[in-house]
Amino acid sequence: MRRFVVAVTACGLAVCSALLSAQHTPGAKFDLKKPLTLTGTVTQIDWANPYVHILMKVPGQPTPALWAVEVEGPITLADNGWAQESLPLGETIRVEGFAARNGSNQISGNKVTLTSSNKPVYVGVNGTPKARPTATGPTPRWPDGKPRLGPPPGQTGYWGFPTKHGLSEDGQNVQMDDYGLLKNIADASKVAPFQPWALALYRTRQADSLSHDPMFQSCKPPGGPRQYQQLVSGLQFVEQPDFKRVLVLLGMGNRNRRLIYTDGRKQVGQIGGNDDNPLFYGQAVAHWEGDTWIVDTKLFNEEFWFDNGGLPHTEQLHLVERFTRPNLGTLHYEATIDDPGAYTRPWKSSWDLKWVAGEETPYFLCQDDRP
Amino acid sequence: MLKRLATAVCLLAAVAAFVATPRAQEGYPMTGTWYGDYGTGAQKKDVTLVMQWDGSKASGTMNPGPGSQPITSVTMDIIPGKAGGRSLNNPDAEAAVPPVFNVKIVVGDLTLEGKMMNPVGGNRSIVGTYTKGAEKGPFQIKHL
Amino acid sequence: MKRQIQNVLAIGIGAALTVAMATVDIAGQQPAAQGQGQAPAAQGQGQGQGQGRAAGGGRGGGNNQGRGGRGAQQGPPAAPTPRWPDGKPILGSVPGKAVDGWGAGVTTLPQGMLDQVPFQPWARAAYDIRQIDQFEPHTRCKASGVSRQFSTPYGTEFVEVPDLQRMYILDNGGPNSYRIIYLDGRQFPEKIEPTNYGYSIGHWDGDTLVVETRGLNEKFWLDTRGTPHTKQLKFTERFTRLNMETMEYQATIDDPGAYTRPWTTTKFQLRRRAGEEPFEYICQQYNQGPELMLGTQESIDNSKFYVP
Secondary structure (H helix, E strand, O other), X not given: OOXXXXXXXXXXXXXXXXXXXXXXXXXXXXXXEEEEEEEEEEEEEEOOOOOOEEEEEEOOOOOOEEEEEEOOOHHHHHHOOOOHHHOOOOOEEEEEEEEEXXXXXXXXXXXXXXXXXXXXXXXXXXXXXXXXXXXXXXXXXXXXXXXXXXXXXXXXXXXXXXXXXXXXXXXXXXOEOOOOOEOOHHHHHHHOOEOHHHHHHHHHHHHOOOXXXXXXXXXXXXXXXXXXXXXXXXXXXXXXHHHOEEEEEEOOOXXXXXXXXXXXXXXXXXXXXXXXXXXOOOEEEEEEEOOEEEEEEEOEOOOOOOOOOOOOOOOOOEEEEEEEEEEOOEEEEEEEEEOOOOEOOOEEEEEEEEEEEOOOOOOOOOOOOOX | OOOOEEXXXXXXXXXXXXXXXXXXXXXXXXXXXXXXXXXXXXHOEEEEEEEEEOOOXXXXXXXXXXXXXXXXXEEEEEEOOEOXXXXXXXXOOOOOEOOEEEEEEEEOOEEEEEEEEOOOOOOOEEEEEEEEOOEEEEEEEEEO | OHHHXXXXXXXXXXHHHHHHHHHOOOOOOOHHHOOOOOOOOOOOOOOOOOOOOOOOOOOOOOOOOOOOOOOOOOOOOOOOOOEOOOOXXXXXXXXXXXXXXXXXXXXXXXXXXXXXXOEOHHHHHHHHHHHHHOOOHXXXXXXXXXXXXXXXXXXXXXXXXXXXXXXEEEEOOOOOOEEEEEOOOOOOOOOOOOEOOOEEEEEEEOOEEEEEEEOEOOOOOOOOOOOOOOOOOEEEXXXXXXXXXXXXXXXXXXXXXXXXXXXXXXXXXXXXXXOOOOOOOOHHHXXXXXXXXXXXXXXXXXXXXXXX
16 A cells, blocks of 8 residues: 555554545645544445545534544455445444545544454455456457457456556656645646646646545546546447447546547537537547557547646647557557647656456446435 | 325344445435434434335344444335326426325334435435433434 | 527526426327437438437436427338347447437336336335426436436447447436446356446347346436336346337336336337437536535435535
8 A cells, every 4th residue: 555645744653544546635625734533433334436434423512423534435445355344333433534624524534443453444455455467468459460459359358557647748757646746846847848827727726735626526527638547447448440439438537438539530529418519528539550549639628637636728738649558468658738728838748557357447436425 | 196004114133243234325215324313402312223125124223333222113104195287388287295204213112203304315314203211302313 | 509408407497397397297108209209311411420409418307208209200111120140130330330329218117007017105105206306316417227328318329349248338418428238148246336337237039138237226216207226126128129220128127125026117119310429428517516416406405515
């Protein structure tokens, strides 16, 4: 498990588990300057994406108050050997974390311990965590020699575990946490060749701990490079040469499907649906150049973040993504951001995704826990 | 038209190792976790009820943990509604009257009797009167 | 303008409209008149996108039901069912041709048989209440599985992937999501984590694809009218492509949590939307405020204090 990013002192003891889950950097919701410790009786467990919440009653007058403890999401918990049943109702737990920024009865579950046994629950690993073997082997190919973006014949799998979770220009080596939050906000200007207004906006979003992320707040989709920055779950490409298109099945956001056309069509607005173009996922067309798959996307709207870390973009964004699959287990992704509305020149950011063989995209739904 | 009926759902169960019920939003109305209180002033007590439905019987526990008690019985008395003809095309017709769910929960010597508010909504609640021996007073529980 | 209608619905006035629609008795209408009822000749230009969208856009709130019949013409007889080389019917688009969609066809599972549905008393009462005053989860952008996929005006696309021995059913509109139907002969896993679309396995019974789905959670409605279910539900669908233009759909509901015995619906029909590609529809875009997603209405506050 990764260490919690902010000062270890905030957590106290040995293992401070990062809230490594699907949506927000911890500071987006919790005030990392307000550590809090509470003890309560477990009343309900809301085992849902994007985060599992333990509802516990904390002694008070005249009656106990209900508090919500936010721990990791169900996919991460399950991978680490936890289940809903791991924490029986009626147990007393001691929770160390941080208070919610909005003052509500919420606490982050950085450390959750059963008072009866002093054993941790929902934090760290329970027994043996799920193994993640690396898929090895040569690039699977179609009969015509082109690399497959999906599984070898007769198998299944998905792409996940990106090696980078936030955009930053290649070669700049800017340090960020797993959610794209800069470790040092002074590095902001190094991240990309911003126009001044865009840098100011980026700084504001970062200083705010990304709390106004539209995906976190209202489950707006992860358009653009963001869909390849997933922290949990993943995505699949279903190539349909008979229909000259590739279906992209997302495990991030609200489990949307989108299309990348390979028929060379003009990128124009769609009719129907979000017919007030432009779109969240843009209009994407793709072609192969040798073993590189090049996806060209235009006509993005500005109602979402195209990056976990909140880099701005405008409707002028022209995104060119290059995919290569040097072997079975690796998808190399390179995004060229060409957005004269926000940046002074085109720039690139790249990372790898890993193939998870034999499994479907884990079920993640941003709205899962919303009433 | 609905028939008036009392669905007596009695429950003998021992409290087995309890499996937490997922938050059932749109299923059987009693399923899930209810949290609230009964009594007033200094005598006010918090109460947690966790229930499941197997298709014919509701079962569950009050106040899971030390001091938990099995729920003795849950009765749902459904008062039928009335169909109405009101619509955009017919605004003067009678509005439909929704059915009403009256609930009675017995746990040992504690009885909670009340009406379910917003019975098919996520945050449904039950409001009414409790009796416990000679005590009597208001109670309210909310579905989590 | 059509978009205005979408926005109006999104802001919650649509609740009243949905209610109004629900109380209109449409029992007498044929399922084939639901949805768009467009003749297959409505081809688009260039990209093959169709024309003539009726009011209501891609939303799935049932607001467009019962108003169809426009374009349900007596044309020439439909072409026969297209088939794969092995003789099985093609349920989706014909390879090498334009992509097709399937329009809506299911408004309400108890269509034409409401009083014969073996509701448990609580389920019938819940159904009645939902006709009056509940915001269905689909309107709150919730992914909604099985039969509910076939109630949105712009329908679905069936994507068959023989290579992977599966079929996807893509939402067109609504939650803009997808469902997986495994066709590789597997068994249901012992433990299924409940989801909005469930776990579906299909097998062929002659020319009918029989799909059984388990592991459905209770976070959505099966149809626009809120026919109830619990997580004990085992839902079986029978898809039969009668000809090029028509898919017959019938469902069996086996849910001992809500019904006293399994029951089977009438046969519905979905009409082919020739040359209609799926479009992007992001329901969250039209949420002018969080109330829609959180389901707040009148004095009923459905928000959860720990979300987001």
